[in-house]
Amino acid sequence: MRKLDWYILRKFLGTFFYAIGILIVITVVIDISEKLDDFVKSHLSVKQIIFEYYIGFIPHIAALLFPLFVFIAVIFFTSRLAYRSEIIAMLSAGISFRRMLRAYWVGGVLLCVLLWAGNRWVVPHADRIRDAFEDKYVNDVDESKQISNVHLRIDSFTYVTMYVYDPIYKYASGFKLEKIRNQDLYYRLEAQNVRWDSTHKTWNTGPCVVRTFNGLQETARQLADTNLKIPLSPEDLIQRSNITETLTTPELNAYIAREKLRGSEGINALYVEKYRRDASAVAVVILTLIGMAIASRKVRGGSGLHLAIGIVIGSAYIVVLQFSYTFSIKGNLSPFVAVWLPNVLFGAVAFALLRRAPK
Numbered sequence: 337m338r339k340l341d342w343y344i345l346r347k348f349l350g351t352f353f354y355a356i357g358i359l360i361v362i363t364v365v366i367d368i369s370e371k372l373d374d375f376v377k378s379h380l381s382v383k384q385i386i387f388e389y390y391i392g393f394i395p396h397i398a399a400l401l402f403p404l405f406v407f408i409a410v411i412f413f414t415s416r417l418a419y420r421s422e423i424i425a426m427l428s429a430g431i432s433f434r435r436m437l438r439a440y441w442v443g444g445v446l447l448c449v450l451l452w453a454g455n456r457w458v459v460p461h462a463d464r465i466r467d468a469f470e471d472k473y474v475n476d477v478d479e480s481k482q483i484s485n486v487h488l489r490i491d492s493f494t495y496v497t498m499y500v501y502d503p504i505y506k507y508a509s510g511f512k513l514e515k516i517r518n519q520d521l522y523y524r525l526e527a528q529n530v531r532w533d534s535t536h537k538t539w540n541t542g543p544c545v546v547r548t549f550n551g552l553q554e555t556a557r558q559l560a561d562t563n564l565k566i567p568l569s570p571e572d573l574i575q576r577s578n579i580t581e582t583l584t585t586p587e588l589n590a591y592i593a594r595e596k597l598r599g600s601e602g603i604n605a606l607y608v609e610k611y612r613r614d615a616s617a618v619a620v621v622i623l624t625l626i627g628m629a630i631a632s633r634k635v636r637g638g639s640g641l642h643l644a645i646g647i648v649i650g651s652a653y654i655v656v657l658q659f660s661y662t663f664s665i666k667g668n669l670s671p672f673v674a675v676w677l678p679n680v681l682f683g684a685v686a687f688a689l690l691r692r693a694p695k
C-alpha cells in the first residue's frame with residue numbers, strides 16, 4: 337500500500353460511511369415518526385427506545401442496504417476523481433489500471449468481511465432485540481391463540497400428533513406419540529391430554545394407553561400417567577415465520593438440521609437465508625469493481641450520469657436477486673444456485689466492464 341492507495345482507500349471508506357450514516361439518520365427519523373404513537377402509548381423513555389429498539393433496528397437496516405450503498409459510494413467518489421482528471425493523471429504517470437484497482441480490492445474485501453461477520457452474528461442478535469421490542473410494544477401479536485392439528489416428526493423415527501394446543505396453559509389434548517421403523521409402526525402412546533412441566537422439561541400425561549406392535553401381534557397396557565422426555569418444547573410449537581432472521585449462523589445450521597429431520601415444509605427458505613449471508617458479503621466486492629469500472633471514465637454527464645447508470649445496474653441486481661429467491665422458495669430451484677446466481681452473472685458483468693475500462 338503506497339500513498340496513492342491510502343488516498344483512494346480513505347476516499348472509498350469515508351464516502352461509504354458518510355452515505356450509510358446519512359441513510360441511518362433519515363431511516364431512524366422516518367421510523368420514529370411512524371411509531372411515535374406506539375412509543376407514547378406505552379410510556380417509553382428515550383433510554384428504552386434507544387437501547388431496547390434502535391440498537392437492534394440500526395444494524396438491521398444497515399446490513400439490508402450495505403451492498404447497494406457500497407456501490408453508490410464507489411461510483412460517487414470515483415466519478416469525482418475522473419471529473420477532476422485525477423484518474424487521467426494516474427494513468428499518465430505510468431500507473432496501470434490494474435495497479436489502481438489495488439485500493440478498491442482492499443476496501444471491498446474489508447467491507448465484505450465486515451458485512452459477512454455482521455450477517456452471521458451481529459445482525460441476528462440485533463433482529464432478536466428489534467423483534468422482541470416490536471412484539472411487546474408495536475405489533476398486535478396474539479400469543480394466546482390455540483393451535484390445531486399439530487403433526488411433527490421429532491427425530492428419525494418418532495412422530496407426535498396433537499389435536500389442540502393451548503400456548504397459555506401449555507396444555508394439549510388428543511395427544512399421540514408414534515414410533516415407526518422401516519415403515520412399520522411398533523409403538524404408540526395415546527393420551528387425552530398432556531401438560532408441559534417447565535421445571536423438569538417433560539410432558540406429563542394423564543391416563544394413557546401404550547400399544548406395542550410386533551408384526552400382527554399387538555400388546556396394550558394402560559398407565560395412570562407418565563412423564564415424556566422428548567425433544568419437543570412449547571417454543572417449537574409457536575415459533576414465528578421470521579425466526580431464522582434472529583438466529584446466528586451456527587444456530588441456523590442446527591435449526592435447519594432439526595427441521596429437515598422433522599420433514600418440515602419451507603426448508604428451501606431456510607437454506608436461502610443461510611447462503612444469503614455469505615453471498616451478500618461477496619456481492620460487496622463485485623459491486624465495488626462494477627462501480628469502479630463504470631465511474632473511472634470521464635464523461636460529459638459527470639457524476640450524475642455515473643449515478644444514473646449505477647442505479648440502473650443496482651436495480652437490475654435487486655430484481656435478479658428477488659426472482660432467483662422466489663424461484664427457490666416457491667419452486668424447485670436449488671437455494672445455493674438461487675443465492676449465488678446473481679453474483680455469478682454480475683461477476684461476469686464486472687469482468688467485462690473492467691476489460692473495457694480506460695487503460
